[in-house]
Amino acid sequence: MTEQKWGRVLTLGVEEELMLVDAGTFSQRPVSAEVIPRVAAERGIVKHELFASIVELNSGVCESPDEALDILRSLRRATAEAARAAGCTIAAAGSHPTDIATEQAIADEEHYREFVDYAGPTARRQGVQGVHVHVGMPDAETCLRVLEHVLPWLPVVLALSANSPWFEGQRTGLLSTRAEILGLLPRHGAPPRFESWSDWERLIARFVDSGVVPGYGAIHWDIRPHPKFGTLEVRMPDQATDVARTGAFAALIHALARWALEQPAADPAAGNRAVFMQNRWAASRFGSCAGLIHPERNGDAVSATDLYAQLVERIGVDPLGTDACEADAQLAFDDPHEATADVVRRSLT
DSSP states (O other), X not given: XXXXXXXXXXXXXXXXXXXXXXXXXXXXXXXXXXXXXXXXXXXXXXXXXXXXXXXXXXXXXXSSHHHHHHHHHHXXXXXXXXXXXXXXXXXXXXXXXXXXXXXXXXXXXXXXXXXXXXHTHHHHTOOBOXXXXXXXXXXXXXXXXXXXXXXXXXXXXXXXXXXXOEETTEEOSOSBHHHHHHTTSSSEESOOOOSSHHHHHHHHXXXXXXXXXXXXXXXXXXXXXXXXXXXXXXXXXXXXXXXXXHHHHXXXXXXXXXXXXXXXXXXXXXXXXXXXXHHHHHHHHHGGGOEEEOSSSTTOEEEXXXXXXXHHHHHSOOSSOOSOOTHHHHHTOSSHHHHHXXXXXXXXX
């Protein structure tokens, strides 16, 4: 049995993955071990990530999206201040526009070394960053029910959060290169549909007992239960450059989960994984201009922006206030170095 801490309903936790870059060249620097101990934060924590040039900002448990945003703003300021001692600053985006992912040093932590030994080149290609949002759930079975209602709408979240159009100095032709890079990992994309919590536990036990993973935390689905925190974790958005956008996506996912909590069991057809994966690809390719298969109506294809409008009507809030994605701002530059400089500037405002 997995440790479970359900019951804090609709509490919120938000994680950002930020790059540490040289203050002069804006290239990534593997200095997380120097920076993290220097971060002076009153709330929230800063942790290591896979690469030594990345840090995770974690809001901790919050009562509202506004509270989470306030903490993340403070954590960004504190992390940037700590980075100055190493001649660095922070940069927030779904990918670094110029640096080579496979050249980045791995953080000096055992579980990351073990992961790289197992996943090899697919792990070393993971030079991408995202926003993760945890929403508190009352119990395990409800978490699975909410997951099925949230999942079909996540390609809309990806489309509007797309913020990784450059990778290793090239325009990739994707607005979210991150989504496709994550696809190199084992156990990615949509989780299977579970009829009960016992089904979830049996699958996790099978992975763990086979030695494939040390625990469910190594299963990289776009959305997953996190019983040790008592949350449903959504891992779909690209990392936002503007911290206010991080707050907006947290508010969007929180409102979507709140709506889903009030719904009966979902129609299995609405959670069709083949439709989800097609929509996920289209969102990655075209961002907010994507055409998506409607998650609930057969044969009905609509734009990502129209689907967002329908989602807003459904959940009763419009936290984004726009149907543009930040990838467009990066693609306004012909030179990836200029795009990088703009990302650094906007990460600090």
